[in-house]
Amino acid sequence: MDKLLQIADSYGGKSTIYCTFEFAAKMIPASSTNWSEAMKDEIWNNGYFATYKGHRVIVLPQSFEDNIGENTKYVDKVIDPSLAYIIPTGAEKPVKVAFEGGAQVKSFDNRDWSTEIQTYQKLGVATYMVNPGICIYQNTALKKYIGDKPGA
Numbered sequence: 001m002d003k004l005l006q007i008a009d010s011y012g013g014k015s016t017i018y019c020t021f022e023f024a025a026k027m028i029p030a031s032s033t034n035w036s037e038a039m040k041d042e043i044w045n046n047g048y049f050a051t052y053k054g055h056r057v058i059v060l061p062q063s064f065e066d067n068i069g070e071n072t073k074y075v076d077k078v079i080d081p082s083l084a085y086i087i088p089t090g091a092e093k094p095v096k097v098a099f100e101g102g103a104q105v106k107s108f109d110n111r112d113w114s115t116e117i118q119t120y121q122k123l124g125v126a127t128y129m130v131n132p133g134i135c136i137y138q139n140t141a142l143k144k145y146i147g148d149k150p151g152a
Contacts, residue, residue: 001027004086004135005055011133013090016056022081022142024048024059055086082142088133098124 008015019027025048029035035043042049050057063078087094104120 001084001137002053004137005053008086008088008133008135011088011131013088014055015086015133015135016058016089017052017084017086018058018060019084020062020077020079020081021047021059022062023084023139024057026139026142027052027057056089077144080144082139082144084137084139086135086137088131094128094131094134096126096128098126100124 005015005017027048028043039049048057048059060079062081065076065078100122102121106118108116108118110116
């Protein structure tokens with residue numbers, strides 16, 4: 001993980017780590033004997049550290065796909081919890097939003113004396129995922145499913 005953070009940092013400032021709660025909860029030092037009171041409070045309140053060696057940790061919300069119809073036998077997680085995405089935050093942004101022109105506004109007086117207001121704004125959104133500084137770290141101890149996989 002540290003090597004990937006160095007690579008991502010070289011492409012522009014401190015990187016940000018995006019992962020699920022499961023992954024973030026595993027990014028805890030094995031020895032808890034030298035923890036400060038603030039570290040203990042953060043683990044108690046969050047279940048994970050909000051920073052890892054000076055890098056911000058963003059927890060992605062997890063959801064599930066019930067493939068069989070019962071939440072007890074086998075459930076797929078939507079986001080693979082074994083993956084952490086390390087994205088440089090100082091240089092090229094991965095999502096771009098562009099607005100064209102100003103907002104257009106029209107108002108109409110209806111027959112029942114109500115007023116209808118319509119607005120129109122043209123915009124575009126693009127993802128720019130060709131940044132060579134984007135890294136992915138995998139913790140193979142975490143699984144994408146809950147329960148016994150059918151046929152396994």
